[in-house]
Amino acid sequence: MASSTRKKILNTLQIGKDYTVKPAGLQWRSNTFFIVATVAIGLFTDLFLYGLVVPILPYMLHDRIGLPPDQIQSNVSGLLAAYAGASVICSPLAGLLADRMTTRQAPFLLGLTALLGATVLLFAGQTLPVLIVARVLQGISAAFVWTIGLALCLETVGPGNLGKTIGSIFSFISVGNLCAPLLGGVLYEKAGYPGVFGIGFAILAVDFIMRLLVIEKKVAKRYDAKDASVGDRDTTTNNERDGNAEEEQDNDEQQPLLGSKKEDEAAFKLSGNQPKLARIIPILPCLADPRLLTAFLVAFVQALLLGNFDATVPTVAQDYFHAGSLKAGIFFLPLGMSDFIVGPLFGYCVDRFGTKPVSVFAYTYLIPILTLLRLPHPGGKDQMILYGGLLALCGVGLAGIGAPSIVEAGAIVQKYYEVNPEWFGDNGPYAQLYGLNSMVFSAGLTLGPELAGELKQRLGYGNMNAVLAGICAVTAGLCFVFIGGRPKVLSWRKR
Incomplete structure (x- = not known):
């Protein structure tokens, strides 16, 4: 009896590996909604703490570190670059590590540990090197959270x-991305550093508890298996294939990316003659697929646009409307609210109609909207309303370009995995995939502000947005050709 109780406690804490005794709360801890909610909270925490700290970085450098005003801007940019650089470097490493581990929970918790360390250093740091280390840890955390979270979702x-x-x-x-900068500024003004970091530590605690409680579905199925020693692929894969075979056949016409079985064998079969590096990083051969590269490009341009708005909205608000930091932050509300409202709708359209129509529509839609951002000019309330309205319309387009990239990349790599299961191993290549996706996104987020600032200074704000509209036009064309499979009109002309 004592032994059974001990096993249940260890399994409940996910320390033990005796699958004959079920852990407490197995059903709800492995529930789809709870797992997705845990991933959402993890991503929310990462973005929230990032945005919470950004508006107070200048004050930390001036008041706490004692830097002169002429060095503040360059060091703020350096701290932002430290975050992005760490994320770019660590994202593929996080994916490779996660795919070599039996479960996603350990690296998921590792990312949270890095974020906790970063928050402590930001709260207590009194020197510039300590703040740099803190931002690097934040970047490492983002790499693990986004990579593992998206793989766990799929x-x-x-x-x-x-x-x-x-x-x-x-x-x-x-x-979180919307409210954090405003909240960080208000809390710093009213309660100082303890107020800012107090809410940060509270959210970290909730995030830690949820990540500790979650049980992955493949782990939960081990407890239901008759033979506890049988691995995931032996206990789940065959049943899933048998149960979903008819459904996949019925939905085949709605998934242009996936052809018949023979077509898939020919299109997605990997050659056995691969270089040594490809055997260490199994997802590398998939990068020869132009559809996967286009999916990464879609993520890169999305991040490029987000970085552009982060860099230019506050300066335009200040130059055109003489807005302070709080009023400038309010201009981010239309962007965020549009994403919040129509984001799920675009996600449903991706599942219902495919990635091609949504991605082509969203990028084509952004072309005239970005061009129209040359209309606002310095003025009063009417110009502020015009600028806010155009930002809200931009937010609709940004909401439409988020899901297609992730869904498309996941569908392509899943097909490679189905055709070449022995190449990728039991865990598949999904964490590696989203590690690369996170790396590309972080690179776009890094380049976006630099590109926007340079273009705005050299060409002006209106022409800068015209260049971004041109980038969207090129991306829409590439989406039409590659995302979701080759369009029928091009296939017909080829024949």
Whole structure:
């Protein structure tokens, strides 16, 4: 009896590996909604703490470190670059590590540990090197959280429901990205550093508890298996294939990316003659697929646009309307609210109609909207309303370009995995995939502000947005050709 109780306690804490005794709360801890909610909270925490600290960095450098005013801007940019650089470097490493581990929970918790360390250093740091280390830890945390979180989402809901799941998650976390800078500024003004970091530590505690409680579905199925020693692929894969075979056949016409079985064998079969590096990083051969590269490009341009708005909205608000930091932050509300409202709708459309129509529509839609951003000029309330309205319309387009990239990349790599299961191993290549996706996104987020600032200074704000509209036009064309498979009109002309 004592032995059984001990096993149950160890399994409940996910320390033990005796699958004959079920842990407490197995059913709700492995529930799809709880797993997705845990991922959403993890991504929310990452973005929230990032945005919470950004508006007070200048004050930390001036008041706490004692830097002169002429060095503040360059060091703020350096701290932002430290975050992005660490994320770019660590994202593929996080994916490779996660795919070599039996479960996602350990690296997921590792990312949270890095974020906790970063928050402590930011709260207590008194020197510039300590703040740099803190920002690097934040970047490492972002790499693990986004890579592991997206891979866990795909494994939990499947590719057929990934679009609306990602759309809903992005709508939720956009609230954190939207409110954190405003909240950070208000808390710093009213309560100082303890107020800012107090709410940060509270959110970290909630995030830690949820990550500790979650049980992955593949782990939960081990407890239901008759033979506890049988691995995941032996206990789940065959049943899933048998149960979903008819459904996949019925939905085949709605998934242009996936052809017949023979076509898939020819298109997605990997050669056995691969270089040594490809055997160490199994996802590398997939990068020869132009559809996967286009999916990464979509993520890069999305981040490029987000970085552009982060860099230019505050300066335009200041130059055109003489707005302070609080009023400038309010201009981010239309962007975030549009994403929050229509994000799930676009995610549903991706699942229902495919990635091609949504991505082509969203990028084509952004072309005239970005061009119209040359209309606002210095003035009063009417110009502020015009600028806010155009930002809200931009937010609609940004909401539409989030899900297609992730869903498309996941569908392509899943097909490679199905055709070449022995190449990728039991865990598949999904964490590696989202590690690369996170790396590309972080690179776009890093380049976006630099590109926007340079273009705005050299060409002016209106022409800068015209260049971004041109980038969207090129991206829309590439989406039409590659995303979701080759369009029928091009296939017909080829024949």
